[in-house]
Amino acid sequence: MAEFNWNDLRAFLAVARTGRLSAAAGRLEADHTTVGRRIAALEAELGARLFDRTPGGHVLTPHGERLMPMAETMESLAIRAAGELGEADQALTGVVRIGAPEGFGSHVIAPLMATLADRHPELEIQLVAMPGLVNLTKREADIAVTLSAPREGRLVSRRLTDYRLSLYAAPAYLNARPPIAGRADMRDHRFIGYIDDLLYAPELDYMDAPDVEVTVRLQSSNLIAQLEACKAGAGLCVLPDFMAACEPGLVRVLPQAVRLERSLWLVTHADLRRLARIRAVTSLIIDAVRGDRKRFVGT
Known part of the structure; x- marks a missing residue:
């Protein structure tokens, strides 16, 4: 040409x-x-x-x-x-788009945006907090928080943190329903969960309890919607502790018998990881999560 x-x-x-x-x-x-x-x-x-x-x-x-x-x-x-070769790896300017699951994005990354704006006023931060996966290979984001490590593409990943999930309910719901003394009692209760055919990751399939048959009658593809429905007394819901434990309108149900653990991964494209703006944002996310470890994994 x-x-x-x-x-x-x-x-x-x-x-x-x-x-x-x-x-x-x-x-x-x-x-x-x-x-x-x-x-x-x-x-x-x-x-x-x-x-x-x-x-x-x-x-x-x-x-x-x-x-x-x-x-x-x-x-x-x-x-x-x-x-x-240029100055782009030293300049904290430009756009950084972060993709994350809606719960982690809204409850963990969104509160960090004020700190990012104060430290690096020339950066433009875009947060994509939604159900589903962003594709770094297609440049849909610069940084992604995912539920599993990528298996293909020119991507660099690191385990950000493990996190725990528990069963939660609103006191109003529990007071109006039969008591839950053990796992077998859960079959008589109403559950809130994901829509099966809209699950975008196998890690979100929480209803695998072989000893108890439960029915999820209230379903949403959005975790924050599930949280709000649970707070309103709609039913029992499996929620990440980093979201639900600090909610005054929720209590843990069977905390010793119902406990799950998942992981979050921080992923960047190999071409971008050395840029200063990418390093600055990933470092802040890592420091924030590891500095509040108890929030994710308990004591």
């Missing part, structure tokens, strides 16, 4: 990852017509159609599929060059 333009390739990657010009434009902080022109220019330069335009969005053609890994390699080289 005589006149290869890196910005055209950035537009290609953004459209390939999002499937839509408007979404790609948002990532690139450009308008969708500019992104469309860059895609057209790249296709003209290559002499190949890279996307099929469908009602559902832009889909990679075989030529686009072939270009994708090469474009990602060039992107990685560009990031490394900025981090190792």
Whole structure:
């Protein structure tokens, strides 16, 4: 290619990852017509159609599929060059997007945003706290907190912390229902939990109690919604202790008989981990979690 333009390739990657010009434009902080022109220019330069335009969005053609890994390699080289040869690895400026499960994101990371803003006023922090997984390979986030370590991709992970979960209920619910003296008594009670076919990780399947048959009649894909329903007296709910233990409207039920443990992992893309802004944010998350270890794993 005589006149290869890196910005055209950035537009290609953004459209390939999002499937839509408007979404790609948002990532690139450009308008969708500019992104469309860059895609057209790249296709003209290559002499190949890279996307099929469908009602559902832009889909990679075989030529686009072939270009994708090469474009990602060039992107990685560009990031490394900025981090190792330029000043980007020293400057605490720019955007850092953090993806996390809604409970951990809302109850642990969100309160840290004030500290981040005070320490690094030039950073723009974006928190994606929602049910589901963000894809670091597709650059949907720069840092992710996940329920398991990734098994593929150019990702670097470390165990952030283990955490405990217990069975909780509101006193109003317990006072109006039969007493719970042992695990067998749980079968007579109403449970709040996840919607089975919307579980995005096997670690969220809490209702595996072979000695007790329980029925989850109140279901939500959102953990915070489950917490609020439990506080309102809707039923029994398995909740992380780091969320529920400090709630004055909840009490543990059968604390010695019902206890689960899971882990949280901190994951970054290998290309980004050396950048100063990424190091600063990950360090703050690690320090906050390890400095309050009792909140996650108990005494």
